[in-house]
Amino acid sequence: MDTDLTFSSRRSPVVCLHGCVASSQPLASSVGLDVLKRGGNAADAAVAIAAALAVTEPFSTGPGGDAFCLFYNGNTGEIRGINGSGRSPRALNLELLEGRGYTAEAPPSPYDALNVTVPGAPACWCDTVQLFGSHKLSFQEVLSGAVELAEVGFPVAEVTAHHWANGVAALGGAGKELGGDLLIDNRAPKCGQVFKNPSLARTLKELGEWGKSAFYQGRVAQAIVDVISQHGGVMTLDDLSSHDSEVITPVSTEYKGVRLWEPPPNSQGLAALLLLNILENFRLKAVGHNSSDYIHVLVEAVRLALTDALHYLGDPDHGTLPLQTLLDKSYSHQRAQHINMERVMEGVEPGLMxxxxxxxxxxxxxxxxxxxxxxxxxxxFGSGLVPKDCGFSLQNRGANFSLRRNHFNCVAGGKRSYHTIISALLTASATKSQKPKLLAALGVMGAFMQPQGHIQVLLNMLEFGMNPQEALDAPRVYVQYDQKTDEWVVNLEEGVDQEVAEELKRRGHKVNWPVTGHKRSQFGRGQIITVGDWWNPSANQAVHSTRVLWAGSDPRADGCALGY
Structure with a gap:
């Protein structure tokens, strides 16, 4: 039952000097820390963790999906990134979908093979190590921890077991596709049950030895095309072999002496920046954390930011984005004028929320x-489609395309969809002549919760002086658009006062309170590592040190931060 997941304990932030990792699975965090201790750098360790999580959380992630990376170079202060999102098959277009009877009002099932886009994660892993890694470890060595987990097996953690089972149930009849590699006796593993994935171990070994060609050509590529074709999809070997990552320059905005960096479109990183720009017009600290005034302003700002994002964002290769206009502070100030202490009515372009x-x-x-x-x-489990003897399922990222002909995010061949996943970095504000000073790496996953989660945990530290663990522990708000009823729903996590929920209802919000148990997963699962305790307004300067790393890991998952 959902109510069985009680939040009855507390955690201190992890503090360390030499290196720190944070993820949603302790075994994966351990793999990353081991890479650091063997001489690898942050990029090497991140890829090692990502691969390990593909083993331990196959319903959430894996080589069959996409990835985004932001990297801060400690020597130069340069911030670059990799867009590891894949494109739709070239043969996929609106005419093909309409010819099969699909419309914007009646799109394909999210699990339809037509929604499988080219997996970008394996190329992103390779390129992250190649472009940003230490080059002290081979790619095989970086992936070795994940290979060992897949071969030897690991005991499944509590929250992981719950979502594994839920994912299988959601797939219904399609769940049979998982049986060979991702289930035990056609069932999701229980908490504490040891799970092995020799097929994924083989795929990771080949990737480590041969690099991108091991995935986008040959055995794995053929298996991907075969399973998609068997289920009515149109991806080809050429679609896979022509894939490549994109090296990106992050977009950013300034807020009270700090600068938040996010991936540019086709990711929704811009939504987080829009949200922060709008909120800068309000005295948030004065109204109090998670007060009715604070949440009201947050909700209205989220509605405005997401409306703009869903209207404008998509693949920049298929149109021009008004990035500078959207990021201009005067634009956000104008948007903030819509917000008062009553209500804002703002619609949103239909899309898969x-x-x-x-x-x-x-x-x-x-x-x-x-x-x-x-x-x-x-x-x-994405589409629920598992290429034969490969050990992973294929994403269904194409379900985020619009089927409205003139929409910026309308489906087309060789196009990247509006992408929900985002990663963030935080630096101190700097002039053009200064090297940006790293303050934090942070993120919160969870579809359209992600920009909301990024800003909430950031404000928890900046405005309310919470340490990274406290910032992740604090109850969160999720503003969700219900397309069926054309309403925005304000989901409030257990821990938000009942009086606050009632006041928000009085102001006209549709409120869902309290959200408890495993349903708290809708608020995302995040990680934060900060450099020094800059978020602490009462820091003792005699103790304060920018050498110390402070870290937190979300209690809504099984994971942890580790350091040395």
Whole structure:
């Protein structure tokens, strides 16, 4: 039962000097820490963790999905990233979908093979190590921890077991596709049950030995095309072999002396920046954390930011985005004028507003490098399609395309969809002549919760002086658009006062309170590592040290932060 997941304990932030990792699974965190201790840097460790999570949380992530990476270079202060999202098959277009009887009002099932886009994660893993890694460890060595977990097996953790079973149930009849590699006797493993995935171990070994060609050509590529074709999809070997990552320059905005960095479109990182720009117009600290005034302003700002994001964002290769206009502070100030203490009525372009299964992880190493990394197959087990003897399921990211002909995010061949997964970095504000000073790597996963989660945990530290663990522990708000009723729903986590929920209802919000148990997963699962205790307004300067790393891991997952 959902109410069985009680939050009855507390955690201290992890504090350390030489390197720190944080992820949603202790075994994966351990794999990353081991890479750091063997001489790898933040990028090496992040990829090692991402691969390990593909083993331990196959319903959330894996080689069959996409990934985004942001990397801070401790020597130069340069921030770059990798867009590891894949494109739709070239043969997929609106005419094909309409010819099969699909419309914007009646799109394909999210699990339809037509929604499988090219997996970008394996290329992103390879390129992250190649472009940003230490080059002290081979790619095989980076993936070795994940291979061992898959071969030897691991005991499944409590929250993981719950979502594994839920993911199988959600697939219904399609769940039989998982049986060979991702289930035990056609059932999800129980908490504490040891799970092995020799097929994934083989795939990871080949990837480590041969690099990208081991995935996008040959055995694995053929298995991907075969299973998609068998279920009515149109992906080809050429679609896979022509895939490549995109090296990106993150977009950013300034807020009260800090700068938040996010991946550019086709990711929804811009939504987080829009949200922060709007909120800068309000005295949030004065109204109090999770007060009715604070949540009201947050909700209205989320509605405005997401409305803009869903209207404008998509693949920039298929149109021009008004990035500078949207990020201009005067634009956000104008949007903030819509918000008063009553209500704002703002519609949203129809689109798939659904849950997500994703992993977010971050690493900061002893040289001051930071890697913020997110990996996802979108919904639980993605499409539910498992290429033969490969050990992973294929994402259904194409379900995020619009079927409205003139929409910026309308489906087309060779196009990347509006992408929900985002990773973030935080630096101190700097002039053009200064090297940006790293403050934190942070992220919160969870579909359209992600930009909301990024900003909530950031404000918890910046405005309310919470340490990274406290910032993740604090009850969160999830503003969700219900397309069926054309309403925005304000989901309030257990821990928000009942009086606050009642006041929000009085102001006209549709409120769902309290959200408890495993249903708290809708608020995302995050990780934070900070450099120093800059968020602490009463820091004792005699003790304060920017050398110390502080870290937290979300209690809504099984994971932990580890350091040395």
């Amino acid at each position: 659904t849950g997500s299964d994703t992993v977010y992880l971050c690493v900061i190493d002893g040289q001051g490098n930071a890697c913020s990394f997110v990996n996802s197959i979108y919904m639980a």
